[in-house]
Amino acid sequence: MRPAAPQRRCVGCRKVRPQWELLRLAAEGGKVAPGAGKPGRGCWLCRDEACARSALKTGQIPRALKGGGAAPELGRLLEWMGLRSLDGDGGSGLKS
Ligand SMILES: [Zn+2]
Numbered sequence: 388m389r390p391a392a393p394q395r396r397c398v399g400c401r402k403v404r405p406q407w408e409l410l411r412l413a414a415e416g417g418k419v420a421p422g423a424g425k426p427g428r429g430c431w432l433c434r435d436e437a438c439a440r441s442a443l444k445t446g447q448i449p450r451a452l453k454g455g456g457a458a459p460e461l462g463r464l465l466e467w468m469g470l471r472s473l474d475g476d477g478g479s480g481l482k483s
Contacts, residue, residue: 399437408434409433409434417455419452
């Protein structure tokens with residue numbers, strides 16, 4: 388069976404998943420920003436804190452973007468993933 392959606396590889400865990408399950412990051416003006424429809428080089432990340440941490444730790448984001456932008460902070464990534472609000476600074480008690 389053909390997959391219904393395009394598949395992309397997460398730069399955190401390296402798993403291939405349907406595109407719609409992943410967050411796209413794109414380099415824009417020297418910064419990395421979320422943008423599913425943005426042109427140019429992008430990379431993909433599961434909406435998962437473990438993947439965000441892993442991608443940041445291994446420097447996969449700037450590498451995947453060919454130096455188009457510096458990696459964002461973890462908190463920002465989590466915001467984009469919808470895992471943490473702007474105020475969520477402590478990082479505890481946010482399980483589901
Ligand atoms: Zn992942």
